[in-house]
Amino acid sequence: MHDIRLIRNDPAGFDTALARRGVAPIAAGLIALDERRRATATELQLGQARRNEASKAIGAARTAKDEGVAAALMAEVAGLKARLPTLEAEERELATALDARLAILPNLPLADVPDGADEEENALVATHGEPPAFTFEAREHDAIGPALGLDFSRGVALSGARFTLVRGAAARLHRALGQLMIDRLTGRHGYELVVPPLLVRDEIVFGTGQLPKAADDMFRTTEGHWLIPTAEVSLTNIVRESILAEDELPLRLTALTPCFRSEAGAAGRDTRGFIRQHQFEKCEMVSITTPDRSEAEHERMTQCAEGILAALELPFRRMKLCTGDMGFTAARTYDLEVWLPGQARYREISSCSTCTDFQARRMNARYRPTGEKATRFVHTLNGSGLAVGRTLVAVLENYQQADGSVAVPTVLLPYLGGADRLEPA
Known part of the structure; x- marks a missing residue:
């Protein structure tokens, strides 16, 4: 606003x-x-x-x-x-x-954001890690996954297109990845774990900018609640209609939640596999801070997400989104894109955005600087740390073996009882 x-x-x-x-x-x-x-x-x-x-x-x-x-x-x-x-x-x-x-007006882009119409004009910031070299032809996750428990056909039978039933080895890997993300964000980076509501009111999705522009991209109940498209909605609104003391900031919050998106603007995109689902899990990071600290907080948040990818030893790159590819509320966004050998290309796995005071004005979220009577609007930031389903896809493709099994990244061994390989059923 x-x-x-x-x-x-x-x-x-x-x-x-x-x-x-x-x-x-x-x-x-x-x-x-x-x-x-x-x-x-x-x-x-x-x-x-x-x-x-x-x-x-x-x-x-x-x-x-x-x-x-x-x-x-x-x-x-x-x-x-x-x-x-x-x-x-x-x-x-x-x-x-x-x-x-x-x-209905989007946030203003910061000066260093590149101009451009779409993702083709995003700017490469840095690349980390080398894509794996296989002695066999790399397969995509939708070919590897069914034998490990990604049950696409039963997901569709239960709920329709863009739903997947996850079971067995794939379900254990999915849970392990989510727990790893939460453990790193809370244990290493000081984020406070939150279990937020998944159903919210109109003013809550307005506060973070999904309403009125993105109503078609969300699911609404018959009683008027919205299913959250991301935990950013619930976490950021914790400070709505509040006046915080400066020494309370920054607030760093995280949650691992289901997310729900209608994908109204994604017809025909990623209809196969586990990339673009109506229901998925994501580990979200939200920071509430002062204007003078938001620049450093944006870099810190992005590095937190990068650290998880590095711990999993997945090749990835950081992109700075151009003006035509940024989200409605963002003033600057870094996308982290992970290498998928089966597709032989990088795909988005995390977006980290600074929204300056754009969301704070919609929520009336303020703070009082130390020693001053007047209040100012806080700055809000949000990022994925990471999208669990897409991380599972990346692990399947980057750690695939010739016999159809999938090696377990070293950092996940404690979460899987020491098992170093997922065997196909």
Whole structure:
């Protein structure tokens, strides 16, 4: 959510920044609508003040036996009482219209974000590790997985397309990966473990920016709750409508939860396999911090996710997303892409974004700097540490063996009772 005061102060700069995200100039229209709202609000305030002043004067006129003045004042008060409700309604309508127009505008990109239309124009930051060399033709995970417990056919039979039943060795690996992620984030990096609600209200998904723009990408219950598309929604909103002390920050929160996405904009993409599901598990990281620390926090969060990939000895690279590929709330995003030998390409496994104060304004989440009376908006950041299903896919493909078995990464041995190989059924 953008601050209309900042738009008034630099309309040209606002339009220039939004143009980088493909949005046509809009500042002039927003300012004109705000001027109408402010003029109406001023007229309302003056009218209320005059009504109160005239009401008091009626008593004084009657005390002075000046019935003519009293009658005139009473007529004026009656007119104001008839006019003020209309002004109140107009002011509410204009404020609602302004908020609605601001609510659909994406966050402004930071200066170092590359311009571009789509993922083809993302910038490579760094590459880590070497893709494995096989003496046999590498297979994709949907060919390896069924013998290990990725039951695609029964998942579809139970729930339809983009659902998978995970059982046996694959289920144990899936659970081990999620536990590894939580253990590293809480034990090594100081994130607080949270078990958040999976069903949330409208204002919660509005606060993190999924509403109103991404309503079609989410599932909604018949009772009006939304199934979370990511634990970012629940975790970030923990600080909504709050004023935090500066010494409480940064807050670092993590959760391993199911996530639910309708994939409305992904028709025909990754319909095979375990890459793009309606239901999946993800380990989420959320940081709430001060503006002066958010830059360092973004790097720290990204390194936390990278550390998990490095511990699993999976080849990966860091990409800086261009303006056309960033999410709605992001001011900058780093994507981590893992190498998948079966596809012979890198695929996204984590996104780490700084949202500056964009979400905080929508949630009214603030902090009070030490020694100051005034409050400021916090900065919010979120990232995947990691998507569990995609990590499972990466392990299957990178650790596959010629006989159909899958070697277990060393770091996972304690989570699998020491078993160093997953054998096909």
